Amino acid sequence: MESLLTDRLAILSHPQRLAVFRLLMRRCPDELPAGEIADVLQLKASTASVYLSALTQAGLISQRRDATRLLYAVNLDAAREVVAGLFVDCCRGRADLCPPQFSDLLGNISPMAHKTxxxxxxxxxxxxxxxxxxxxxxxxxxxxxxxxxxxxxxxxxxxxxxxxxxxxxxxxxxxxxxxxxxxxxxxxxxxxxxxxxxxxxxxxxxxxxxxxxxxxxxxxxxxxxxxxxxxxxxxxxxxxxxxxxxxxxxxxxxxxxxxxxxxxxxxxxxxxxxxxxxxx
The missing domain is CATH 3.40.50.2300 (Response regulator)
Known part of the structure; x- marks a missing residue:
C-alpha cells in the first residue's frame, strides 16, 4: 500500500496531470470524453492522452469506451485511499492531529442538522x-x-x-x-x-x-x-x-x-x- 501511495503521489506531482485529475474530480460523477478534457485544459490531444494514460494506469481515474469515444471519470476509491494514506494512516486516526476538514474520514459523519x-x-x-x-x-x-x-x-x-x-x-x-x-x-x-x-x-x-x-x-x-x-x-x-x-x-x-x-x-x-x- 505504501508503494502504491508513493506511485500515485508521484503521478499527481506533475502540475498538468494534477489538473486533469482535479477537473475530473470537479465533474464527479460525470464521465468526460478525452476531447473535452483537452479543450478545457488547453492541451494537445496527444499530450492529454499521455496524461490520461498515466492516471488510468495508477488507478486514479477510470476509462470506458463508448462507441468511438473514450470516456474518463475519477476513481473515488483511489482518491480516498490517497487522502486516507496521508491523513489517517500517518495520523494514526487521531482527530487532534488530522486537519479538521478530514474529520469525516475518521467516522465523525453526522446527519445534516434540521435547519433552513x-x-x-x-x-x-x-x-x-x-x-x-x-x-x-x-x-x-x-x-x-x-x-x-x-x-x-x-x-x-x-x-x-x-x-x-x-x-x-x-x-x-x-x-x-x-x-x-x-x-x-x-x-x-x-x-x-x-x-x-x-x-x-x-x-x-x-x-x-x-x-x-x-x-x-x-x-x-x-x-x-x-x-x-x-x-x-x-x-x-x-x-x-x-x-x-x-x-x-x-x-x-x-x-x-x-x-x-x-x-x-x-x-x-x-x-x-x-x-x-x-x-x-
Whole structure:
C-alpha cells in the first residue's frame, strides 16, 4: 500500500496531470470524453492522452469506451485511499492531529442538522438556468431553503426570455438580478450548504474553495439562451429548461435531510442529477 501511495503521489506531482485529475474530480460523477478534457485544459490531444494514460494506469481515474469515444471519470476509491494514506494512516486516526476538514474520514459523519439550508446555483452567465433554478427553489419550497444564484462571468444580464417565461408561470421576478460568484466569497456572504452547477462551463472552472465544505452537485443541461429558430422555438427551450430544473429541485427538496449523513446526501445529489437527466 505504501508503494502504491508513493506511485500515485508521484503521478499527481506533475502540475498538468494534477489538473486533469482535479477537473475530473470537479465533474464527479460525470464521465468526460478525452476531447473535452483537452479543450478545457488547453492541451494537445496527444499530450492529454499521455496524461490520461498515466492516471488510468495508477488507478486514479477510470476509462470506458463508448462507441468511438473514450470516456474518463475519477476513481473515488483511489482518491480516498490517497487522502486516507496521508491523513489517517500517518495520523494514526487521531482527530487532534488530522486537519479538521478530514474529520469525516475518521467516522465523525453526522446527519445534516434540521435547519433552513442556503443553496447556491452557479452558471457561467447567471442569466437563465441558474436564475430559473433560484426562482423555483425560492417559491416552491422556500420554507426549508434560502435560494441564491450567481455566474462565473464578470458581467451578465438577465435574459428577457427567461424573465418572460418565469412571469408566465406566475413567479415573482422583482428580486432577480444577475450576480457574480465573488459576492458569495466575501466576509459578509451567507454560509452556503449546497452548491449546484447547472452548466458544464461553470463546473469545469477551477473556482475558489467554498468555506464550510458545502455539498455540491452538477446538474448540467443545454443552455436555452443558445437555442436557434423562431421566438416560439426559443421560448420552448426555456420551458424545457424550467421543467428539467423543476424535476431536479423537487427530488432534492424531498430528501430526508435529518436522516442522511453527508456521504449519503452527496450520493443522493449525484443520483438526482443522473436520473433526471436520463428522463429528459
Amino acid at each position: 439550508f442556503n443553496v447556491l446555483f452557479v452558471c457561467s452567465g447567471n442569466s437563465a438556468r441558474s436564475i430559473i433554478a433560484e426562482t423555483i427553489l425560492r417559491e416552491r419550497v422556500g420554507d426549508r431553503f434560502t435560494a441564491y444564484s450567481a455566474g462565473t462571468a464578470h458581467r451578465s444580464e438577465l435574459n428577457p426570455f427567461a424573465v418572460e417565461m418565469l412571469k408566465s408561470k406566475g413567479h415573482d421576478v422583482s428580486l432577480l438580478r444577475s450576480k457574480n460568484i465573488a459576492e458569495f466569497h466575501g466576509a459578509d456572504a451567507p454560509r452556503i450548504d449546497f452548491v449546484f452547477t447547472v452548466c458544464d462551463h461553470a463546473a469545469n472552472e477551477d473556482c475558489p474553495t467554498w468555506p464550510g465544505q458545502p455539498v455540491s452537485g452538477h446538474w448540467g443541461m443545454p443552455d436555452p439562451v443558445k437555442a436557434d429558430g423562431t421566438d416560439a422555438e426559443k421560448r420552448l427551450a426555456f420551458h424545457q429548461t424550467y421543467g428539467a430544473l423543476h424535476n431536479r429541485i423537487m427530488a432534492f427538496s424531498a430528501l430526508s435531510f435529518e436522516n442522511l449523513n453527508r456521504v449519503s446526501l452527496q450520493k443522493c445529489v449525484d443520483e438526482i442529477g443522473k436520473e433526471t437527466a436520463n428522463q429528459e
